Amino acid sequence: MKFTKVLALVLACVMCLGVLASCGGGDVNYAKDNTKIKIGASGPLTGGAAIYGIAVKNSAALAIKEINAAGGIFGDGSMFFDELVMTDDKHDPTLVAANYASLYEGGVQITLGTVTTGPALEFKDLSHDDNVFVLTPSASGDAVPEYDNAFQMCFADSNQGTASAQYFNENYQGKKVGAFYKSDDEYSTGILAKFEEALDASFGTVTKAAFVEGDSDFSQHVQNLKECDIIFMPIYYTPASQFMTAGIGTIKNNAIYYGCDGLDGVDSVKNFDINTIPQEVSYLSHFNSGATDGAAKTYINAYREEYGADAPLNQFGAAAYDCVYAIRDALVAAKAAGKTFEVNTSASDFCDILKDIFTSDSFVFHGVTGAPEADGKSNISWNSTGYVNKEAVKYIVKEANEAN
Numbered sequence: 001m002k003f004t005k006v007l008a009l010v011l012a013c014v015m016c017l018g019v020l021a022s023c024g025g026g027d028v029n030y031a032k033d034n035t036k037i038k039i040g041a042s043g044p045l046t047g048g049a050a051i052y053g054i055a056v057k058n059s060a061a062l063a064i065k066e067i068n069a070a071g072g073i074f075g076d077g078s079m080f081f082d083e084l085v086m087t088d089d090k091h092d093p094t095l096v097a098a099n100y101a102s103l104y105e106g107g108v109q110i111t112l113g114t115v116t117t118g119p120a121l122e123f124k125d126l127s128h129d130d131n132v133f134v135l136t137p138s139a140s141g142d143a144v145p146e147y148d149n150a151f152q153m154c155f156a157d158s159n160q161g162t163a164s165a166q167y168f169n170e171n172y173q174g175k176k177v178g179a180f181y182k183s184d185d186e187y188s189t190g191i192l193a194k195f196e197e198a199l200d201a202s203f204g205t206v207t208k209a210a211f212v213e214g215d216s217d218f219s220q221h222v223q224n225l226k227e228c229d230i231i232f233m234p235i236y237y238t239p240a241s242q243f244m245t246a247g248i249g250t251i252k253n254n255a256i257y258y259g260c261d262g263l264d265g266v267d268s269v270k271n272f273d274i275n276t277i278p279q280e281v282s283y284l285s286h287f288n289s290g291a292t293d294g295a296a297k298t299y300i301n302a303y304r305e306e307y308g309a310d311a312p313l314n315q316f317g318a319a320a321y322d323c324v325y326a327i328r329d330a331l332v333a334a335k336a337a338g339k340t341f342e343v344n345t346s347a348s349d350f351c352d353i354l355k356d357i358f359t360s361d362s363f364v365f366h367g368v369t370g371a372p373e374a375d376g377k378s379n380i381s382w383n384s385t386g387y388v389n390k391e392a393v394k395y396i397v398k399e400a401n402e403a404n
Helices: 002-022 050-069 093-105 117-130 157-171 186-198 219-225 237-246 294-307 315-336 347-358
Strands: 039-043 085-088 110-114 133-136 150-152 177-182 207-211 230-233 256-259 280-285 365-367 378-382 393-398
Touching: 039 050, 039 093, 039 117, 039 315, 050 085, 050 294, 050 315, 085 093, 093 117, 110 117, 110 315, 110 347, 117 133, 117 150, 133 315, 133 347, 157 186, 157 230, 157 280, 177 186, 177 219, 177 237, 207 219, 219 237, 237 256, 294 315, 315 347, 315 365
Parallel strands: 039 085, 039 110, 110 133, 133 150, 177 207, 177 230, 230 256, 256 280
Antiparallel strands: 280 393, 365 378
């Protein structure tokens, strides 16, 4: 009986160790058999947010294809990226753990994290535990880069709110400001809080109209905001399109609708014709999908040639394109700095290398997102917070009707 108990205890311990090993972590190098450096991501490829995830997947894959075609990471044919590995999380945080395990145990060494914030808050803890590098194109929550392994190519929510308020302070003095926001969404409430905090006191009180998940009748919200000259909308494009449609004939024709990155794609919403909206529709952005020159236009042309005119093109995708090229440039800088790595280097070792480069004062990436300099490219950098430093621009999706 005593022997049986001891044996049972030993077996239990072995089983526990097996479970721990299967959860990642430790010194396991799942990339040991890689022949190319593998980049992965999790994002919505189906569901209501798929327009974002598909653009990210397409753009990251395009960047990898271009880099490999130009001789690989160093341009000399010595090291290449593998095909992008992207799993579908449907913008559902509960799917992230399985997706992360699939990426990590499948040999992914460097990640773009997730596309949206909710899933990113799950991904960040898992990647931190395994010391996996994250450069997210579009998960904008302030807490996403909480740990030192994570960085953002997009503006953090608080930065979006502050930057929007600064734009209002400089351009909309004397105007009556309203806000249409989602009160049960951290993205929306977080941006609005920072916006109000940074808005000049001369604007007075912001008139607010809040909705929650499941709301579809915005007639009262329209009534609450009908006297406003500018309506700030830190929300996603579907409720924004519904509100603007409801506001036709009631909201002032010369009013301005102004959003943040969640408004990207509003002109592509199914069964919504943005040209029926008489007002200007604009948002804070780091990418102009209507660019006619510079690096942004070069990317747009390549994207359209690769995926066609109907493929979703937005700042989420442009940021993913920049993410891959920034990782490439960081690896080039790492090699120049004397750091050594191979195609089968572990995710944790790559993370340590990339963290050092991305937080270096000397590392400045020139991309397609952010306000372009004279050469058509922007200046982008990071610091130990993981937040991105680049200049934002106001992007007008639709001009106000001339009759206004």
